[in-house]
Amino acid sequence: MDMRILSIETSCDETAIALLQIEGTSNSPQIKTIANGLYSQAKLHEEFGGVFPTLAKREHQKNLPILLDKVLKDAGEPEDKPNIDFIAVTTGPGLEPALWTGITFAKELGERWEKRVVPVNHMEGHIWSVLLQGEESRGVSLPGIALLVSGGHTELVSIKGFGEYEILGQTVDDAVGEAYDKVARMLDLPYPGGPKISKLANEARIENIVPEFSFPRPMKQSGDLRFSFSGLKTAVLYKVKSLGEMDEETKKQVALAFEEAVMDVLYTKSKMALERYPDTKSFIVAGGVAANQKLRETIESLKKEFSDLEVIFPTQSLSTDNAIMIGLAAFIEVTKNPSLLESTQELVASGNLKLS
Ligand code: KG4
Numbered sequence: 001m002d003m004r005i006l007s008i009e010t011s012c013d014e015t016a017i018a019l020l021q022i023e024g025t026s027n028s029p030q031i032k033t034i035a036n037g038l039y040s041q042a043k044l045h046e047e048f049g050g051v052f053p054t055l056a057k058r059e060h061q062k063n064l065p066i067l068l069d070k071v072l073k074d075a076g077e078p079e080d081k082p083n084i085d086f087i088a089v090t091t092g093p094g095l096e097p098a099l100w101t102g103i104t105f106a107k108e109l110g111e112r113w114e115k116r117v118v119p120v121n122h123m124e125g126h127i128w129s130v131l132l133q134g135e136e137s138r139g140v141s142l143p144g145i146a147l148l149v150s151g152g153h154t155e156l157v158s159i160k161g162f163g164e165y166e167i168l169g170q171t172v173d174d175a176v177g178e179a180y181d182k183v184a185r186m187l188d189l190p191y192p193g194g195p196k197i198s199k200l201a202n203e204a205r206i207e208n209i210v211p212e213f214s215f216p217r218p219m220k221q222s223g224d225l226r227f228s229f230s231g232l233k234t235a236v237l238y239k240v241k242s243l244g245e246m247d248e249e250t251k252k253q254v255a256l257a258f259e260e261a262v263m264d265v266l267y268t269k270s271k272m273a274l275e276r277y278p279d280t281k282s283f284i285v286a287g288g289v290a291a292n293q294k295l296r297e298t299i300e301s302l303k304k305e306f307s308d309l310e311v312i313f314p315t316q317s318l319s320t321d322n323a324i325m326i327g328l329a330a331f332i333e334v335t336k337n338p339s340l341l342e343s344t345q346e347l348v349a350s351g352n353l354k355l356s
């Protein structure tokens with residue numbers, strides 16, 4: 001199928017719109033980014049130490065029309081009737097006030113242009129972000145497993161077929177990105193803390209700084225595929241309190257000890273999932289934390305244990321939230337189920353939407 005998709009993402013603190021043209025099959029897509037626009041609100045949320053939902057909503061409302069204008073201009077498409085087949089919009093999971101701004105905007109455009117609006121699960125977007133590697137398109141051999149690691153989610157997902165998922169295990173409390181963000185706050189580093197903590201940890205490695213302490217690996221031995229990061233976060237908090245005023249080197253020790261604990265847990269659970277599902281052909285790591293270089297190296301090393309396994313990461317710029325991945329997931333869903341383009345079902349924001 002040949003599709004032109006205008007996709008919209010507003011689930012958290014990035015406002016994003018993209019226009020994609022996709023030909024071919026789910027196994028072997030040919031993807032062309034016609035235009036791509038993204039506004040990150042991260043700077044605005046910095047002083048709250050996390051994403052503030054009403055502020056996110058207001059910013060999305062302000063930025064969506066500006067971004068649309070830019071994307072259509074870049075694409076050379078007229079604003080009154082651009083050449084697209086349908087619109088795709090994230091309906092969950094995420095912050096509901098933020099999701100609604102994207103849904104309302106998409107619906108208005110759909111009415112104006114007489115095009116269908118297809119709902120997309122944000123996590124499915126993260127999975128299929130790997131289909132576009134720079135300018136190159138790629139396929140993914142199935143069955144696969146995805147390790148999804150973001151600010152709101154930590155889960156292992158079985159990908160049985162295109163559009164067919166089962167959650168194998170997820171966090172019972174905090175998400176891994178959230179833990180990074182909270183530890184960053186303890187070290188007086190601004191939101192989003194993931195990149196800053198991983199930079200400190202990396203400097204510690206380069207400078208051969210060895211932490212004088214280590215942190216617990218919650219649920220590492222639980223025997224199942226569930227995760228927990230809240231105990232780790234608390235352990236870091238107590239340590240930071242006991243350390244008092246910290247110099248730069250001590251901060252690096254904390255960052256490194258924290259990241260080592262995270263990596264140990266993510267590696268152990270990923271390996272366990274692959275042992276349980278030996279016919280797995282691909283292992284995808286996606287979501288904001290997939291931008292982490294140490295995580296990439298750690299998971300890449302699974303190839304030593306599972307020789308025929310393909311380990312796949314998104315291009316760095318598609319690791320964190322964007323609209324391209326939403327268009328890609330819409331392509332997978334519409335290819336599987338073309339009747340989505342006839343559906344008149346009301347779109348609803350669903351903060352806790354699950355993959356199924
Ligand atoms: O997927 P994403 O952009 O938004 C959500 O859907 O949550 O993920 C954002 C999360 C934040 O918690 C951020 O701190 C984390 O991803 N993150 C990282 C890195 N880059 C982003 N965590 C660790 N290392 C990184 N390099």
Ligand code: ZN
Nearest residue numbers: 150287288321
């Ligand atoms: Zn995300």
